Amino acid sequence: MQLQKITPCLWFDTQAAEAAQFYCSIFSNARIVSVSHYGEAGREIHGKPAGSVLTVVFELAGQRFTALNGGPVFKFNEAISLQVNCDSQSELDYYWAKLSAGGAEAAQQCGWLSDKYGVSWQIVPSVLATMMADADPGKSERVMAALLQMKKLDIAALQQAYAG
Template identity: 65%
Template sequence: MPTIQKITPCLWFDDQAEEAAEFYTGIFKNSRITNISRYGEAGQEIHGRPPGTVMVAAFELEGQAFTALNGGPVFQFNEAISLQIDCESQQEVDHFWEKLSEGGDPNAQQCGWLKDKYGLSWQVIPRVLIEMLGDPDHEKSQRVFQAMLGMKKIDIAELERAYAG
């Protein structure tokens, strides 16, 4: 029997849960769809979905379990919650930025944040940014912060120049 994660984020979609799960698992290397469950006759007066349509797509991204629910248009994603990706290199930043922002909102990109085509917000953050911002040398960390404010996708080389002064 598979191990069940104690806390699993549930992402609410109108009717794109399976499509979104396929999109996300196609971007992250160690990822997979683990289960698809479908609406049946029971509760149709409440959910209004035709029997056989996808209700939930369960998937994993880099070992993190997620549930994608087709719950209807009642709720939409907003920036109050985002998923943060810890990147080790500029190549990794570029990969996730390119793939996740495809079809997304280009006006919702700032300081490493982007909004994907489903409206879900992501933070594509190189680990070195967190380290530089946490530097006890206030002048260095503030230069990095100021440089970051002018970026959409994070540019590690530019952050390093700002850090060096």
Template identity: 65%
Template sequence: MLNNSKITPCLWFDDQAEAAAQFYTSIFRNSKIVHISRYGEAGQEIHGKPAGTVMTVSFELEGQSFTALNGGPTFKFNEAISFQVFCDTQEEVDDYWEKLSADGDETAQQCGWLKDQYGVSWQIIPHILIELLNHPDTATAQNVTTAMLQMKKIEIDELKRVAAR
């Protein structure tokens, strides 16, 4: 199946592409696995994967196309790339935070950032945080920034409390 997106992030996994795609599509409501391709005999001297094992998984999260590749252990994820999930409510923040951070790296949780069990970085961001960080009163924006820097998961009520000072 042809991907019609102009730009599609490709996530390089050792051999967890299918499990990761299933994990992500279980979290986001408007999501699906689109196609799974498998390694064949061709190029086995290069890729070293047994014929029939998963090569790529095409999937969508909230309308955004992704490709997950089982490319071997050569490359690892790092914080230089992350995916932002914008939320309207604390319940939504809490839900994404809990699900994406399950079995992830708890030392990487700060300022709304987390690392999931595959090492992929995510930012769980309530829309109000962006509004308050861009508040026309610079003192309010600075107070919100200070509060945010002390949080792991972003707490909307605390941001509102700090902004109201």
């Protein structure tokens, strides 16, 4: 299999394997691809015991990610999020419930949530990009006004706003 050109790397303290397994349990087309471990080399720098998990490469819906146990130096924030495009309200509700379970601040504005590891996700209807880019500015304005009032997105309400 050819390596994808860009692979997001998610920096965890020590939870890389746990997080990768959690994400793979949520998405139907998901798998752990490989796991690497720390050795003795560089221990004076990384401080991790030999044999502990260094990285976990995993796939969600055909997209590869690397989860890295890099220590407590960096924390996730909302400046970057992973978008999940959903074709129905039931699909949107499923991902919202699964990914927000145990999150510090489960519901944020406009479909954003933080999972229990602090990773930010945006659970959105697949049609949202089309609605927001409509040539009729009235339609996109109404959708934006409705969107700003929501935490978990409501596809029917967005479609109603779009239709006017």
